[in-house]
Amino acid sequence: MQTPVHGSLLKPLQVNEAVGVWFHFSHSGSTALPHLPADILKWSKNYQNITYGVLDTPFQTVTTYANNSCLLLLDGRIDNLATLNDAYQISDPSVQSVVWYLYVTFGIKGFYRLKGRFTLVLYSVESEKTMLYRPYLSGFPLYYQSQEGGYTLSTNPLQLCDTKNSVTPLDKQRVAHYFTADPLKFSSHPFHSLSKLEPGEIVLMDAEGVEKIRQPVHEAFPKQAIPTQKDAIYRAYRRLIETAVSETLREDIDYGIMLSSGIDSATLAYHASKLLSKRGKKLIAYSWKLPNDAADESEKVKALCETLEIELKLLSAEGMGPFDEVGSMAYNPGSPVTNAFARLNRECYKLASRDGIKYLLNGNFGDMLFKYGQPKLTELWKERQFGQLLLALKRVSKKVIPAETQVRTPWLTDEVKSLRKEKTHSETGKTDYRYALCDFHEDYFGGERYLSGVYGITRLEPHRNSALVNFCLQLPQTLHS
Template sequence: MCGIGGVLWKSQPATKKDLETIGSLIKHRGPDEHGIFLRDNLGLIHSRLSIIDLKGGRQPLCADNPNIVLIANGEIYNFKEIREQLNLRGRDTCTLSDCEVIIHAYLEFGLDFIQKIAGMFAFALWDGEKRRLLLGRDRLGIKPLYYLERDDGLFFASEIKALVPFMKAKEIHPPSLVEGLQNQFSSGRNTILSGVKRVLPGEMLIVEQGQVRSMRYWDLTRTSPIKIDYNGAEEMFSSLFETVMVQHMRADVPYGVFLSGGVDSATVLAMISRLQTNKILSFSVGYKGVEMKDELDDAQRIARLFNTEHVPIVLEANEMFSRIPHMVWSTDEFMWDYACLPTSFLAEHARNHSLKVVFTGEGGDEVFAGYGRYRKTFVECLVKKMANPKSGGFRTRGRWRNPWPRKVFGDKLAQFSKSYKTPFINAWSCTPPAWDYTKKAQYTDIVTELPEDLLVKVDRMLMAFGVEGRVPFLDHRVVEFGLSLPRSLKIRPHYGKVFLRRWAEKDIPMDHLWKKKRGFHVPIGEWLTGDFLNRLEEKLLQNKAIGNWFQRDGIRELFSAQRAKKKASREIWGLMHFAIWHNLFIEKSCSVAPSTKEDPLEFIS
């Protein structure tokens, strides 16, 4: 797990200074060592978090061909299997690094090589003979990769902040800002910063002769439904998931588990315990002095069941709020998921326990249909489709509920007030007509919220502390299996994720598996009160960026509603997050990370 970046100038040489500029802003992702490559107009930089082949896996990698240079972030989980295939074809690897197989696979299979590798990754591969640069991202978007095109060159990096110094002007892309406010994230090619773009999940960009073209190498809509009963599915999944877990557990350093108290992380821990005997560190989060029930007791029960060395973390409002500026800087994107805060503390504790790798249960709900929004009756689906045919009635409401968009959004945002629906409409319209509502809804979430919210949270919060997150439910082979299951194995009245719950019964108590889903909640609504709320309102009303994009009278009404306990915390949280993000990324250079203990209101100028 690492940070990568680079420059490809059109008519001038790349310099060490170019790379140092990028490297200074991604060094948190790879604190162990740094490497650079300079040749003519190309420069590559790699910040390494060493996990596999600690001594021999330094990057940039050239292997035995000096014309091919690679920098990569992530893990190629099937690298041993690929290496065996390559050896049989006469290719010998120079290191034990999982990433080296990318080079040899490219030399052996050409552009089709990316179909051979399974893992979470973002990479840049330079072919000096063909003067070709490849920028690839894994199928689900677990690892990030951004790029910036200018008339005089191309710049790319693992995080947006590393591209900011190369922007000639820092301007906000209004539709992405609306998406960020309404959806909690923005998705697709564009980011909130005009000109900074994403390499999409399942995509490889090919840069040749000054032109950038896209190659889609994976498309989940090609997944065909299978007719299968539970017994057949159980046999198929047991073999598949064991293979996936064995490959994901490959590491030359210890690893731990984040336990949420739910089904997914418990299932991952059960598989780890089945496949190895070392005592595992596990971590969970709860909250002090709140009415909302946390998941500490459930997580502790699972930890005892599998005899982990368990670390419960109990957080209070003050320490959570003092983490906000660091969280906003780390998040990089304008993405205001409450769960980023507790995840940041989990990552910090894991690193303080000398861990570089942790497993999480992310993706289980999307892949096996765990959310209530997937369980609509035929009549409900029909009514929703009639009301919103373009998106099948799925995800038609934003996080900002009426009347707040009309009252708070300024003129520059109001003209894009419906743009937040576009990603969901586009995703839904891509699905085959024969797919049922549940499968269409799963797919829509997998290509929108999953990569740009949940996986941003996991990647950025963990990498801010030099920790790698592994998400076995999002191995593309598991995703294809889950999506292909018949609806009857996914949902029933009052329950989702039926297949996974049944499959896990041999390891996990029934009352834990079949309890009502709670989700990874954070009591922000309870904490946005009193003096902090009053000071926040004053700061936001005086803030220039807020004044440019929002209506101050509407903001006053919003805060009045929160004081009257009318649930305006999401809207207020989004405004605060935007003001702090704007301060760090637009008004300043984002070159210095805030500490983990700051007054967030001091970052609203």
């Protein structure tokens, strides 16, 4: 059952059992419903309705702010409010006031100054424009479609389409199946009619229609000085990983990690276990054994856990493969479930939930920063073995990027480039980028929100860190020289 927003001016409304944020934005200026704040009703011709969740799934707090100038819907958390308030001496340090100040002062580009894991919807009373924004590396997907003379938006796609023949609101396990991957790629899927707010994208909506604006990649990830000596490169990478981990593991409790044998997965496990050990807490690893399958990494994972003295819970995936033929987290058309890797994710969530784990680190996207590198696990954090990692990186960069090419991400495929369309703008005029990362970010669908709701676990993504990603995106070019 959808719950309408009630609230008074300048007072945030906390909704603790929300999986989606929904509103309808009308071309024709339909009258808003009476549960909205009075001043918004007085001025707004476009903002029609706001309601929350159909699945009643606890995960993220959705906050609503309103005053005479704007209405702000924030799904997630902005981390640098205090920094922005100090920098601009904003009289009111509230979320709404900071966001509104940035918009009034810098225009829509002011959103780029916000840091955190969030998606926002801002309605301006004066201009009667609705603005959507999602940062490059964080923020939940926001979906929208044109219907009934207007646009309907939601962080929960189930609220935007007819799913009577495929899923019911009460079937939470089956809902988790839908949102483990990215079903929007398939026209036969019930979500095929939706558009998605992309990472680093601002969408402007008014009575004239929709305009999309992309943040230039060189602004999101500005060029920085990268060390040229291999030992210095490794130390810098290690410091960035360590910082990202420390910023993520904020509570003094035990954590879980979904672990694979990739470079980033193992490095993450090393720093997380080291930090938690200092606090007297432990890291529990969840992984899987794939009997007679070419993609089996269980022996490497065991070796890693033994070296780091991490407790390992190894799942058996016998009969669930083959896994070596699955190249992405794609949805299987015509089936109520996603592929085998997605099922493994759910099994990890189930086991971690039984163990009482509250937060689960995502370490099963191995090599998402240094893609295709496969050194031995024990070489990942020992400086004397860094040469082999360096050689692996050189092989990748030479294979994918000619030395004279000025593209900073070596794993950008033609398929990804072709996805850029409609009125997407860039100050540079280039169309080389759609995403800042590789497959890990391309297929991000917010699926962990639905698994989290089912199993009561929040998944953490330490690699969604601007400084770390910026470093790794530019590293292959440095290796050319």
